[in-house]
Amino acid sequence: MRSFSFLLIFFLLFTTISIPFSYAEEKYPFLINLRIDAVNESISEVEPLSSYWFKFKYYNGGTFQKNYYAFYxxxxxxxxxxxxxxxxxxxxxxxxxxETKIGTVRVVSSERPSNYAYIHLHGELYDIWGNVHSANYTFQVKSSAYHTFDVRMEKNYIEAKQEQWYNIPVKIKNYGNYEERFSIIIDYCPPGWLATVAQNPIVIPPKGEEMTYLSFVVPHEKFYLQRTVYFIRYRVDAISTGSSKVMSILVVLEGGHLTLGQIVALASSMPSLIILFTIGFIFYRRNNLCAYVPKMWIEEKEELSKMSKEERRKVKKELKEAWKSAVYFCRNLAKEDKEIRKLKKVANKKQRKLEEKIIKSYEKMNEELKNAWKEECKKIDELCEKKSKKIKREIQKIYPEEPKKIDLPDIPKYEIDEKRLEIIEPNKIKIKDLFDRIDRDKISVEREILKIKEMGNEIREKIKRDFELLEK
Known part of the structure; x- marks a missing residue:
């Protein structure tokens, strides 16, 4: 029994002393060593902006399997x-x-990852003696094929001139992980403008970029009284995926521009234009009454010369002031006369509109009344003709009394107050009474139409009775 106890104590002392030295030098990895293995696959394909979980198991790969203590x-x-x-x-x-445990490694992909990546998993196992046992495992991920691109312009706002050619740099960058073909299509261009692309289509390798030029020419369009804004819209299409980006260029034009031929034509026609302008000015002066106000200091030049210098200066100044007052008065009268003519034109337009509305209403009423009378007369003629053929004898036709036309009422007038320079509109009460009368006349016409129809029915009944007597 003592010998067995001695052997047990010797074995524990041996393991306590010998194991640290052996693991410090890693001479006996068969006792304790960390093992890492993949549970599922160790290689995977991951799409951009997504993630994937690798599973791995870790355990002690050595022969020391007694659970006397736990490793860290x-x-x-x-x-x-x-x-x-x-x-x-x-x-x-x-x-x-x-013990065998399971762990996970989560791999997350960004929007534009590299095609391949290696995930190195490092593990360290610490025993109770402070020895470190390391293990490594590598997972591999591959990015799925993805496509994205961007289009940039140095300038998308241009102040242009007519008959000028402009080149706009367009830079296309392929952020995808495979080669792509890009096509530039001009969706819209102002009428008469010419636009084209320097290179189309464009092949760009992965992560590469290419620059091309969009060129357009502004045609001659005479004058631009204000800033005129045009735009050119183009589209960049990725041929393999069908995705596209739409871009626009704003073109601002202002001012005027003449071609060489127009300048020559204008110069050659300048004498004629000057003559026309002179003739127009002469006619304007002749038709302008204010131009005929006499300048008394010129007409009375002889009388003024007889006066002293101071008196002549004073009288001349008074005559000029009187002339200015007369011219201002004449211009004011001309302005008032022009304003009155303008007001009369507006008043006449309103008067015509009111009269047309009222006259049309009464013409319609008279026409309805006349048509109703004609319709009854037509029915009587048809009845008499039918009966006359049957008995072979003519009879005297009787018609309803022809209705009288409805007289137009007095229409209020628009007038002009020449002192206040304003339009005097008709009294609102009179206008209301006028339209009330129109409504009453419409009701009277409806009653008259019913009366004509009743008279027509009575006449036709009488004709039928007369024919019945003749047939007997």
Missing amino acids: VKFSVEVEGSGWQAFVDPQWSHLYPN
């Missing part, structure tokens, strides 16, 4: 590749010698 295990990840992130769970844990 720590994990970390390292990403080799751009646009990728990785997270390990758990970051640390306790592990018994004969």
Whole structure:
């Protein structure tokens, strides 16, 4: 019994002393070593802006499997590749010698990741003696094919001139992970303008960019009284995916511009224009009464010369002031006369509109009344003709009394107050009475039409009775 106890104590002392030295030098990894293996696949394809979970198991790969104590295990990840992130769970844990645990590595892809990435998982196992046992495992991810691009212009606002040619740089960058063909299509261009693209289509490698030029020419369009804004819209299409981006260019034109031929034509016609302008000015002067106001200091030049210098200056000044007053008075009269003519034109327009409305109403009423009378007369003629053929004898026709036309009422007038320079509109009460009368006349016409129809029915009944007597 004592010998067995001695052997047990010797074995524990041996393991306590020998194991640290052996693991410090890693001479006996068969006792304790960390093992990491993939549970599912170790290679995966991931789409942009998505994630994937790798599963791994970790355990003690050595022969020491007694659960006398637990190991401390720590994990970390390292990403080799751009646009990728990785997270390990758990970051640390306790592990018994004969235990197997499961961990996960989550890989997250950005919008534009690299085509491939390597996720290095590092694990460290610490035993109770402070020895570190390391293990590594590498997962590989591949980015799914993705496509994205961008279009940039240095200037999308241009102040242009007529008959000028402009080149706009257009830069296209392919952010995708495969080669792409791009086509530039001009969706809209102002009428008469010419626009084209220097290179079309354009082939751009992954992560590459290419610059082309959109060119357009502004045609001659005479004068621009204000700033006129035009726009050119074009579209960049990715041929393989069908995606597109629409861009616009604003073109601002202002001022005037003449071609060489127009300048020559204008110069050759300038004498004629000057003559026409002179003739027009002469006619204006002749028709302008204010131009005939006499300048008395010129007409009375002889009388003024007989006066002294001071008196002549004073009288001349008074005559000029009187002439200015007369001219201003004449211009004011001309202005008032022009304003009165304008007011009369407006008043006449309103008067015609009112008269047309009233006259049309009465013409319509008289026409309805006349048509109703004609319709009854027509029915009587048809009846008499039918009966006359049957008995072969003519009879005297009787018609309803022809209705009289409805007289037009007095229409109020628009007048002009020449002193106040304003239009005097008709009295609102008179206008209201006028339209009330129109409504009453419409009712009277309806009654008269009913009366004509009743008279027509009575006459037709009488004709039928007369024919019946003749037939007997």
